[in-house]
Amino acid sequence: MAFHLLQHDRQGAQLMAQALQQAVASVRHCSRCHTFTEDEVCEVCRNPQRDASKLCVVETPADQAAVERTAAYRGLYFVLMGKLSPLDGIGPKDIGLAKLFERAADGQVQEVILATNFTAEGEATAHVIGEALKARGLRVTRLARGVPAGSELEYVDLGTIAHALVDRR
Amino acid sequence: MAFHLLQHDRQGAQLMAQALQQAVASVRHCSRCHTFTEDEVCEVCRNPQRDASKLCVVETPADQAAVERTAAYRGLYFVLMGKLSPLDGIGPKDIGLAKLFERAADGQVQEVILATNFTAEGEATAHVIGEALKARGLRVTRLARGVPAGSELEYVDLGTIAHALVDRR
Numbered sequence: 008m009a010f011h012l013l014q015h016d017r018q019g020a021q022l023m024a025q026a027l028q029q030a031v032a033s034v035r036h037c038s039r040c041h042t043f044t045e046d047e048v049c050e051v052c053r054n055p056q057r058d059a060s061k062l063c064v065v066e067t068p069a070d071q072a073a074v075e076r077t078a079a080y081r082g083l084y085f086v087l088m089g090k091l092s093p094l095d096g097i098g099p100k101d102i103g104l105a106k107l108f109e110r111a112a113d114g115q116v117q118e119v120i121l122a123t124n125f126t127a128e129g130e131a132t133a134h135v136i137g138e139a140l141k142a143r144g145l146r147v148t149r150l151a152r153g154v155p156a157g158s159e160l161e162y163v164d165l166g167t168i169a170h171a172l173v174d175r176r
Numbered sequence: 177m178a179f180h181l182l183q184h185d186r187q188g189a190q191l192m193a194q195a196l197q198q199a200v201a202s203v204r205h206c207s208r209c210h211t212f213t214e215d216e217v218c219e220v221c222r223n224p225q226r227d228a229s230k231l232c233v234v235e236t237p238a239d240q241a242a243v244e245r246t247a248a249y250r251g252l253y254f255v256l257m258g259k260l261s262p263l264d265g266i267g268p269k270d271i272g273l274a275k276l277f278e279r280a281a282d283g284q285v286q287e288v289i290l291a292t293n294f295t296a297e298g299e300a301t302a303h304v305i306g307e308a309l310k311a312r313g314l315r316v317t318r319l320a321r322g323v324p325a326g327s328e329l330e331y332v333d334l335g336t337i338a339h340a341l342v343d344r345r
Contacts, residue, residue: 151343153320
């Protein structure tokens, strides 16, 4: 990319450098949900139309964007900006769990929806957060695990079918 | 495949022809669950270790094999050998629904688990069967829909995330 810009598009490189500098200077973390924003509090957290009784915990702003695109969720978010990963030395402090617990106990939040990824680290993170919040008397739910929409059983992995069987409704 | 056999493996072709003839002559449908078998009643239906209070409805023997491979299900099956598909002229009679309703009402079955595919036709088939069985007072469940094990939200389709949100537990 660098070679392409230097050979074919020096003006574009200049613009990109400026945009990056501006982003670095102005983009920071929302003081309520930790997602990326240019303001003190992000647009979602500021929106009075959002349902403040629901708090959806995701790993990254990209995951938050994925949930937002479904238009099926009208609550608020807490973005961990990472996940528990002991092998990489990432513990509860690095993903702001104390901040999350404080936020969840603000009296407005009725339900915390754990939407971390369904990977080993995401599941471990969900487990740790879930146990801690349940111990504080909060209602905790987890995104459903199961067979994705549109798929045929024959081509779905065994672990997913087994989960879908256990979680049948 | 035909050209390869004729040019390189005429003996293999002979064997395959015999195997196919034998299969055509001896493989039929289980009289209880409709899956492929060489006996009057298939091995799963004959197995007294299986839990006769659960009946899992699948579209094809391949789907049945996928559920079996999980080793998470110990009940019995009913194989539709197809799915409702009005556009292709496939109605309730073609997939033996009357036989299924009779089987589900045998007094032993406590729960019918709908494990048709999560495609449009599979969902429609599950809906029709589910409504009919519920009207007969039976307990009907559906495999969980949701995010597959091991996956990251960012790469999961919107419909699946929306379902996983609605079905959170």
